[in-house]
Amino acid sequence: MAVDLFLSNFGLLLGVVTTVGLKVFQWDALSKAFFYEMFLKVWLPNVPIVTLFCLVAYSFAGLxxxxxxxxxxxxxxxxxxxxxxxxxxxxxxxxxxxxxxxxSTMIAGWFYIFIFVLASRLLSTAFFRQYQVTSLENYGSSDG
Incomplete structure (x- = not known):
C-alpha cells in the first residue's frame, strides 16, 4: 500500500518535471524560478490530496x-x-x-502513476510466480 502511494506521488512529480521542467530548460523566456514555483505550487500542495484520493480509490476499486x-x-x-x-x-x-x-502536467503525471503502479504489480506477480519465498527457519529445515 505504501509503495503504491509513494509511486503515485512520484508519478505526479515526474509529470511536473517532464512537462514544466523540460520547457523551462528549452525556452529561454522561462526562468528556472518558474520551475521552482511550479514545484512549490503544483506538486507539493497536492501530495496529501493525491495520497488521499489514491488510497480511497485503490481501496474501493479492489487493488x-x-x-x-x-x-x-x-x-x-x-x-x-x-x-x-x-x-x-x-x-x-x-x-x-x-x-x-x-x-499537460496532470495527464503526464497520471500516465506515470498508471505505469508505475502497473509495473510494480506485474513485477511482483512475475517474481512470486518464478520464485518461492520462504523464511530462513523454513529454508534450513526443508533440507533435512
Whole structure:
C-alpha cells in the first residue's frame, strides 16, 4: 500500500518535471524560478490530496484485495480501474476547487502513476510466480 502511494506521488512529480521542467530548460523566456514555483505550487500542495484520493480509490476499486493469482490481463484492468478512479477524484477536485494544475502536467503525471503502479504489480506477480519465498527457519529445515 505504501509503495503504491509513494509511486503515485512520484508519478505526479515526474509529470511536473517532464512537462514544466523540460520547457523551462528549452525556452529561454522561462526562468528556472518558474520551475521552482511550479514545484512549490503544483506538486507539493497536492501530495496529501493525491495520497488521499489514491488510497480511497485503490481501496474501493479492489487493488488491495487478494489478487496474487490474478492473470496479467486481470491486473492490468484492475490497475486501470483503480488509477482511473483516483484520476477522476483528483480531476473533480481540481475543477471544483479551481486549483492550478496544468493539464499537460496532470495527464503526464497520471500516465506515470498508471505505469508505475502497473509495473510494480506485474513485477511482483512475475517474481512470486518464478520464485518461492520462504523464511530462513523454513529454508534450513526443508533440507533435512
Amino acid at each position: 488491495y484485495r487478494g489478487t496474487r493469482n490474478e492473470p496479467y490481463v486481470g491486473r492490468l484492468i484492475l490497475v486501470g480501474k483503480s488509477v482511473g478512479f483516483a484520476f477522476l477524484l483528483f480531476i473533480s477536485w481540481v475543477y471544483i476547487r479551481d486549483v492550478f494544475v496544468p493539464k
